Amino acid sequence: MRMKSKKLKRWNLPAYGEKLDCIKAKPYPILFGFLVFGAGLISLNQKVIGIAILVLACYQISINNNQVLCEFYDRYVVFYNSQDSDDCYILFWQDVAQWQYQRGWMQDTLHVLLKDGTKLDFTSLSRRKVEHYFRTYAAELEMPLIKTHI
Secondary structure: OOOOOOEHHHHHHOOOOOOEEEEEEOOOOHHHHHHHHHHEEEEEEEEHHHHHHHHHHHHHOOOOOOOEEEEEEEEEEEEEEOOOOOOEEEEHHHEEEEEEEOOOOOOOEEEEEEEEOEEEEEEEEOOHHHHHHHHOOOHHOOOOOOOOOO
């Protein structure tokens, strides 16, 4: 079976397909929540902690790069490599055999099994978006999450 999903360079991405959504690196609602929390601490006479939180939140909002981590299209999804900005992985919905979203302590992981037996793992920042599109385009292929007890 010939797989269309593969690792490639950004400039080689196909021009077809309707872009549906994307996931970016900055979680703006959380950062603005920290701004409000920091201002609240300042008003409650916790000035040092409040100013520190405000400075960190402002730094994250203004200085850090808001790169695109993942883009969803009607025929495929593109996962961008955070270490090398030129590399990405294009995953066509038709090539997915099974998928599973697993929550972790520090980061979430999307496990994908392709029809040729290749196993792929992608780090994720937005469980809601990833599960929504995978359930829309690869619904019957979701693997049940097996809980292990230690």
